[in-house]
Amino acid sequence: MGSATGYNRRDLFKRAAAITVLAAGGTSLLAACAGGSGSSDNKSGASPTLGGDSKNPFGVKASDALDVVIFKGGYGDDYAKVFEDAYKKAYAGANVSHLGTQEISGKLQPRFNAGSPPDVFDNSGAQAMKADVLVSADQLTDLTVLLDAPYLDDPSKKIRDVLLPGTIEQGTINGKMYSLNYVYTVFGLWYSAKLFKDKGWAVPKTWDEFITLCGTIKAAGIAPFAHQGKYPYYANYIIFSLIAKQGGQELVKKINACDASAWDDPAVLAGVTAFNKIMEGDFLLPGTNGMTHTESQTAWCQGKAAFIPSGSWLENEMLDSTPADFDMAFLPVPSLPGDKLAATALWAGAGEPFMVPSKAKNKAGGLEFLRMMLTKDGSSKFVATANSLTVLKDGVNADVQLKPGTKSSAVAVKAAGDVTFSFSFQDLQTAFDAEVENATNELVNKRISPAEWVARGKAATAKKV
Amino acid sequence: MRHRKTPFIFGFLVVPVALYILLVIWPYLQTFGYSLTDWSGASSEMNFIGLDNYTKLFQDSAFLGALQHNLLLLIVLPLATILLALFFAFMLNVGGKSGTGGVQGVRGSAFYKVVFFFPQVLSVAILSVLFQGVYRTDKGGLLNGVLIALGIVDEQHPWDFASNPTFGLWCIMGVIVWSGVGFYLVLFSAAMQSIPKDIYEAAMLDGAKRGTTFFKITLPLLWESIQTAWVYLAIAAMDAFALVSTMTPGAYYGGGPDHHSEIMATLLMRNFITFGKAGYACAMGVVIFFITLVLSVVSLRVTRREKIEF
Numbered sequence: 105m106g107s108a109t110g111y112n113r114r115d116l117f118k119r120a121a122a123i124t125v126l127a128a129g130g131t132s133l134l135a136a137c138a139g140g141s142g143s144s145d146n147k148s149g150a151s152p153t154l155g156g157d158s159k160n161p162f163g164v165k166a167s168d169a170l171d172v173v174i175f176k177g178g179y180g181d182d183y184a185k186v187f188e189d190a191y192k193k194a195y196a197g198a199n200v201s202h203l204g205t206q207e208i209s210g211k212l213q214p215r216f217n218a219g220s221p222p223d224v225f226d227n228s229g230a231q232a233m234k235a236d237v238l239v240s241a242d243q244l245t246d247l248t249v250l251l252d253a254p255y256l257d258d259p260s261k262k263i264r265d266v267l268l269p270g271t272i273e274q275g276t277i278n279g280k281m282y283s284l285n286y287v288y289t290v291f292g293l294w295y296s297a298k299l300f301k302d303k304g305w306a307v308p309k310t311w312d313e314f315i316t317l318c319g320t321i322k323a324a325g326i327a328p329f330a331h332q333g334k335y336p337y338y339a340n341y342i343i344f345s346l347i348a349k350q351g352g353q354e355l356v357k358k359i360n361a362c363d364a365s366a367w368d369d370p371a372v373l374a375g376v377t378a379f380n381k382i383m384e385g386d387f388l389l390p391g392t393n394g395m396t397h398t399e400s401q402t403a404w405c406q407g408k409a410a411f412i413p414s415g416s417w418l419e420n421e422m423l424d425s426t427p428a429d430f431d432m433a434f435l436p437v438p439s440l441p442g443d444k445l446a447a448t449a450l451w452a453g454a455g456e457p458f459m460v461p462s463k464a465k466n467k468a469g470g471l472e473f474l475r476m477m478l479t480k481d482g483s484s485k486f487v488a489t490a491n492s493l494t495v496l497k498d499g500v501n502a503d504v505q506l507k508p509g510t511k512s513s514a515v516a517v518k519a520a521g522d523v524t525f526s527f528s529f530q531d532l533q534t535a536f537d538a539e540v541e542n543a544t545n546e547l548v549n550k551r552i553s554p555a556e557w558v559a560r561g562k563a564a565t566a567k568k569v
Numbered sequence: 570m571r572h573r574k575t576p577f578i579f580g581f582l583v584v585p586v587a588l589y590i591l592l593v594i595w596p597y598l599q600t601f602g603y604s605l606t607d608w609s610g611a612s613s614e615m616n617f618i619g620l621d622n623y624t625k626l627f628q629d630s631a632f633l634g635a636l637q638h639n640l641l642l643l644i645v646l647p648l649a650t651i652l653l654a655l656f657f658a659f660m661l662n663v664g665g666k667s668g669t670g671g672v673q674g675v676r677g678s679a680f681y682k683v684v685f686f687f688p689q690v691l692s693v694a695i696l697s698v699l700f701q702g703v704y705r706t707d708k709g710g711l712l713n714g715v716l717i718a719l720g721i722v723d724e725q726h727p728w729d730f731a732s733n734p735t736f737g738l739w740c741i742m743g744v745i746v747w748s749g750v751g752f753y754l755v756l757f758s759a760a761m762q763s764i765p766k767d768i769y770e771a772a773m774l775d776g777a778k779r780g781t782t783f784f785k786i787t788l789p790l791l792w793e794s795i796q797t798a799w800v801y802l803a804i805a806a807m808d809a810f811a812l813v814s815t816m817t818p819g820a821y822y823g824g825g826p827d828h829h830s831e832i833m834a835t836l837l838m839r840n841f842i843t844f845g846k847a848g849y850a851c852a853m854g855v856v857i858f859f860i861t862l863v864l865s866v867v868s869l870r871v872t873r874r875e876k877i878e879f
Contacts, residue, residue, distance in 0.1 A: 209842060217613050233611060237845030241612030333706075334732070334818040390725050391707030394732035394818065399705065534821070535844045541820045542827045549826065551734070569845075 161253040161475075162468035166195035170469040173212065175228035176204035178420055179287070179456070179490040184226070186485055190476050191469075198469070208232050216243055221461035224470035227283065228456050235283060235457065236532045236569050244282040245460040250471050251281065256479045263478060268517070270526045271454040271495040277532055284474050285454030286486075288493040289415040290434060290513045291341040292450055297431040297508070299407060309447060311346065311378050311438045318387040321410045327389035329382050330409035331548070332397040336541040337530055339379075339548055341413045345437035345451045347375030348525045352444035356525045362536050367562035371444075376547070376554040378440055383550055393548050405430065415455070419509035420491040432509035436516055448519040453526035454495045493517065539564035597858070603851040610847030622852035632853065635824075635831040638738055639807060642745075642832070643864070647802035649746045651795060654753035657685060659783055661754070662761045663769060682758065686751040693811040700744045701816060704730035731816045734829040741812050741830065745805070753798050760794040761787060796872040803864050807857060810834035833857050 172188060174181040181204030188200045203222075205211050209231040215221050216233070221243070227233055238244050251264035251272065264272065268288050275283035300307065303324060308314040318328035332338040348356045351371030358366035366372070382388065389409040392400050404412040405425045412418075419432050426432060436450035443449075458477070460470035476482065483499035486492075491510050493499070500506070506514065517524075530537050543560040546552040552560070604622055608615035626632055661678040675681075691699070703711040706729050713730075716722040731740045764787070772782050788795075810822075814835050819825025821843040824835040833853055841850035 213611065216611055219613065231842075234843060234845050237609050237611045240845070241609050241614065243612055335820065336818070337820060386725075389707070391705070391710075391713070391727045391729070394706030394729045396701075399707075399709075403707070538820045538839070538843075542825060545818060545826045549729075549732075 160472075162249070162471045164195055164466075164468045164472045166198045168466040168469055169199040169201065170224075170466055170473065171201050171222040171464075172473065173203045173205065173208070173222045173225035175208055175226045175232070175456070176206055177229045178417055179486075179492070180204075183486045183489055187473060187477050187482060190482070191473055194476070195469075195472075206231065216241075216461070216463075219463050220465075221463055222470075223464040223466040224458060224460050224473050226286075226456060226458050232457075234534055235459075236277060236534065238459070239277045239282055240569065243462055245462045245464070245467055245471070247275065247281045247284060247460065247471070247474075250284065250474055253471075253475055256475060263475065266478065266497050268452075268454070268495050268497055269522050270452055270524050274454045274526055274528055275457060276528075283457035283459045284477075284495075285457045286477060286494055287417075287454065287456040287490070288452065288495045288517070289417065289455045290436075290450055290452045290516055291415045292345060292413070292437050292516075293342070293411045293435040294404075294414055294418055294509070295411050295433055295435060296407065297433040297512075298429055299410065300433075301431075305410075307433075307435060308438050311381075311440050314438045315381050315385065318382065318385055318410075322385070322387060326407065327392075327409040328385075328387040328411060330389040330392045330395075330400045330404045330412045332395065332400050332412075332414075333393035333545070333548060334396045336544040336548070337537070338397070338413045339544050340527075340530070340540065341415070341451060342437055343376055343379045343544065344527050346378050346440060347372050348451065348527070349437065349443045349445045349447075349449055350374050350440050353525060356527065360528050360532075362529065362533055362565040362568035364562050364565040367558055367565070372561070373554060373558050374440060374442075376557050380547065380554045383548060388548070393545075401425070411435075416492060416509065416513045417455075419507055423491075430508075432507075432512070434509060434513040434516055436520070445525070446520075446523050448516070448521075449523040449525065450516055450520050451526060452517060452520065452524040453528075457531075533568060535567035535569065536564050539567060600851045600854050600858075603848055604855045606848045608848040608851070609845045610841055610850075611845060615848065618848070622849045623856075625849065626852050626856065631828050631831060632833070632836060634828050635833045635836045638830065638832050639809075639860075641738070642742065642806040642809060643803055645742055646745055646749075646806045647799050649742070650749045650753055650802055651798055653746065653750045654757055654798070655788075655791075655795075657681075657750065657754045658757035658761055659787060662758055663779075663782070663787065682755065685754050688748040689751040691748065696744060696748055697812055697815040700740075700812075701731075704740055704816070706730065706732060731830075732818045732826060734826050737817055737826070737830040738813075741809065741816060744812055744816075745809060749802070749805070753802075756794055756798060757791060760791050764790050792872070796869070799868050799872065800865055803868060804861055807861050807864075808834055810838070814838070 170188075170191060172184060174184040181202075184204070185202060188202055192198055192200055203211065206229055208225070208227055208229060212221065212225065212233060216238070227235065235244075251262065251267075253263050255261040255263055255266050271285060271288075272281055274285045275281045295307075299305075303321075305317060305320065306313075308317050321328040331342075344359075347359070351369050355366055355369050355371055358369075389400070389403060392403075392409070395403070400409075401412060401414070401418065401422055402425050403409055405422055405427070416434065419426075436448060439447040458474055460467055460474070464470055478496050480496065480499055480501060483494040483496040484501040484504050486494055487500050487506070487510075488504050491507050493510065493514060500514075529540075540561055543552065543557050543564070546560075547554070547557045603615075605617060605619060606615040607618050607621075661674040661681055663674065688696075705711070705713065707727055708714050708717050708724055710727070710730075713722060713727040717724050717727065722728055731737050733740075768786055769782055772786060777785070809832055813824060813830055813832050814822040817823035817825055817830040819827075821839045822835040824831035824839070833856070837850045837853040837857070840846040840853065
């Protein structure tokens, strides 16, 4: 000590350091909150109406630039460039800008806040913007005009007539369709047809047969059931399929709407109790409750487990880890006694939501881009590169070679016909979904009973937005 | 001279201070503002709702749980890290064989110093991937593999480490301590080397044992470094976001199972990004800010001691 100011050098440095660290530590959390100061006078313009000729129903002007943002995930973004080229051809001279990215939120949140969003974007992936949030902030265009527009391959039909069942419902929030989910996904159980053939196991039709088979599989030294335990929503595909088949379409609607009374329906308890038989029989792959999707799906590809729940992106996702003769196959969740829906009924839904922002500069162009994606040629190109079906009915040209898993899911879609259901709450009621996922995680770890799971689900409906 | 020195100092300070105000202070103030609104984070429209967010916050059991977990981190992390680092630093610098004349570290201390410091070089992302392999919940995991081979764990029921409701958070703390000890070891080593050796030698001549020299000489002379370390670690304990969000189960930024490893940062992110409750999340940010601020001030005050100049 002893310096005139009362501070020595070391003291000063130390304090400076502490303040810097304090600031840095705080900023990492607080900076996230610094956001929109964009003008709020840029209110959503009037929705485009169907006018003009049938060739250009939205009145697209070739002079208007089109701004496209695509989620560059499992399906890549090359398919979008095909559609962009088609757009440039149809509207000669149109300037199309393309951005392929995984950081949808990171790139678009500031643009939404500033009132200058793209004209059409594919809102997918872990960093997707939440549709429910966008809708309540009045940021999306109602796509009803698209549904009523003529289908390009056959102008006598409307777009709404050529979409697979469930597509419109999947994109509907508060009674209006805000997103066109382009990829048609089926949800259920997956297995290796080769493994089943080698072992002489019959594919189960009812849940009772499934549970009996699980016993047989376990006796053969293979774990009957793996799931992506770190992300419990995969297990929910099975639980909610059982519930939907038992309780019927009305129940599905009520659950999606976060209606608390839905959880009093005996079908809910019946479904989760049936699922819990997997835990009662100790049929889980050891350690699967803590595994990521990659870890568990790889173990399944290696033949360590017989069944795994997933959507039909699984085949494309696991291409590199799947043995050549694996012969991947899809099984809709087996039926319970007294089911209201047919045994072939399945959870099928459209994914990969494409949206047109309400404050887009070229809204008509965005809508036209979506209409161009819904042609048989366009759809076939997507199917061939992404190993997944699209929402276009009968949307695959005959010359396209399908992989075994995609082929078997196409068979299941055909068998199901119009009897499909879909739980949109996973995308649209995220706070509710997070609670249900927590409850499922407790259930698979045997920390709560099926009845407690139902009680927690019911309580979670309070999180409705 | 004075009238010419002032503009000179001012000239140097104006740019950093302006940047600091623009990039740090202004966002802070904005956050305070947003925390009083129902901002969704997805549009520029919002309504002023007063202190509603704060009232809700202190009735939110998930937030109160997260707060408790952060307080647990706050106690355990600095304590464990500093004690381990002090012990290692003492062993490496003055813990060697005594009685041979002179003060030295244990044999191979230069090598150990590098080994201990190594985890500090790894980025958090690598740490997370690495320890997901260590804690993996089947026999493919490093720990489970070894424990199963030794027959301590049943292969059919391996341990679930980071997915366990009771031990999950402790597994994360283990990673943070493991990665942090090396840095504080080097910090304390540097401080120890500046302590004149003759003090130790004098103590030894008077018959002081190793324990006595540690508590009576090393610790008091290292106090300033420990104090700094404490502040650093306390602030680190308020964060821990990256590891918790990637290593623990649960939808959107981990924190599971069932909020058992939830911390304020994961809860903040989930509310901000996923649930579209940006205003609410900003209120959490403000609470975290004040806790961090109070902690820093308190720990600097409480640990203030007389200094010895040498």
